[in-house]
Amino acid sequence: MTLLALPLDGIRVIDFSRVLAGPLCSALLGDLGAEVIKIEPPGGDDYRAIGPFSGGESGLFSAMNRNKQSVVIDLKRDEGRALAQALCAQADVVVENFRPGVAERLGIDYAQLAAHNPALVYASVSGFGQTGPESHRPAYDIILQAMCGLMDATGLPDGAPTLVGDSVSDVVSGIFASWGVLAALLARERTGKGTHVDVAMFDATLSLTAAQVARYATTGIAPQRVGNRHPSSAPFGAYRAKDGYFVVAVLNNRLFERFAHALGQPALVDDARFANDAARCENEAVLRACIEAWSGIRSIDEVNTLLSEAGIPVAPIQNIRDALESEQARERGLLVETSSSGGGTMRLPRQPVQFSAWPATRTTRAPRLGEHTLAVLQRQLGVDATHIDALCAAGVLGVDKTVSMPNETIQEMNDA
Template identity: 50%
Template structure:
């Protein structure tokens, strides 16, 4: 298929005041699809430069989420910086910040201040609990958002303490929502000429990811509990033991259960009173698990998956990060630019996952050195 270099956000300039994870994750996605992202850092740099996974004294975490950006150093508390920012904003389409509510106004980078320079500006603020509300002043990190949104209460094994999700979804999910909202606002501006203010809260974003739990709660009036790797409503669903590891299985209707039974050589299983429908199968999940794992105990995961795939049954091995990153799927889908030279040494840099058919992928650029793009001041006459 013929590819073009015209990526969706080419020509869009973003002024990025964000740090650590939620905001940088957002602006990295936008840079991936062509936006020019000018990252404003304090003289000591984004905190993420000094934390997270480190190699050769450099933060690998910073490199991964600040790819394709430019860096300017400014002390936002200084009068000179305020003048530079106002000059910069005049040429920018979008401003993104993830300060605590109220801080942007004190620094003079809030929407009301900046739109006086650029009336059609799109201003996106990411925070823990939003710019308004009873919790707006509460400090928020990923763990706080997971804990208070209901997400953490559903993660973990029954009868055991709640656990965090495997990565910082309290930060990354708001970053995704913010990128989506900015693109929607840019589209609206094309149609109406109007900019606007976007308020993204970590709490809100995680709360929105719980449609199944919300449906359960409104059906029963009782808060759902943790179910581990199983599904709260369907069975067999989740992780199962094989000879050399675990596999996952997703069977949520009668035809799939019939095919699963045939694949295991137990064609009469659907007529067992314990398993005649999804509700009964969920109620007798322990019995069903014992049958499935009794069948799979002497079979390698690869053999189990082959048998199930031949019957059209949703099943998969459980890959670790190394296996997923090295998989042909990641390679064919161009999810990583391999061995890009960065301050932390050669790294495989990720790219936002959506395929814009016809647009080039790959060729990711390393995160900028601190203040590496001071020449922008001259280029922009500021």
């Protein structure tokens, strides 16, 4: 049995995607050991120009393009398309997030590439998928949050629909795309055949709201905004303490009895208004007043200590700094310090799954634009340096002029 350095060791990915959903998909594959070759236009991925910046590098680009090599090819030129097609002929996976129809015009759609590489797994991430009346619409995260019911279900009952505080449609689409690629690779091991993985952000975002979808499928009624509480359980939400807010999650009568005693209000257990979860949810406002009469004179730390000691699921409401700098996050290694292209160091997110067979997955810096054009084309296709220079002069290729050793990041990946 071959011992793999990482789960996807030996898998080669050609990544034509840009911005967030597609790059996250390929980054997750790179985390697991896949060789990811990112094909960028001469101007680079748009995310390279989006802040915040550290040492001249975009933090967003760095996070979504860790573990990759950058090759600059102008796909609008015949010579560029031929080189891209040749790279794809040797690949296991292709990832793209063009609007439907664009990849075909560029000569890198599934049908054209699979004709020369039937084992290819080809993942397309788009706003609405490759089929359907909306398929050719452009899509951004806010569009999908609006169209999939996520905004409508988020916020206070008497307030406006509210965006979830991150690009969750992009992120979940990238995660589902990587999941689809892995399933297709597993099937290929059995059949020898690749497939087209079609991921629509619309579909993925609806799948993200699994509980909402289940409620609607069962009742035919669209869920309504309920603010910082659970729509069908209580007490299950955010409550006020003397110095801020905390959350509790009480989901059954046994836990509610323990909760009532922790509050010093055992009579709540025998109150018909709180006899079961449905009754507590219906009378949530009254129950909230009882809880906040107790918590409102105590600090968040005191509330968390008292309720934790009673075995009640409770937590303070933290910001992202609190979460990432916590001892729990440090122990789990969720941020990894790695070298930056400028010679310093930077922290990058590590994929969250841990495997007993491997001590760690891979997290190396994002590449400079065109950093690996020379190395990849020489190694994969045998293109000589003179020809590459001529193609660079003609604007077909781009090479990072600061690279003295083209294999720098490749070696870092091999050593990781």
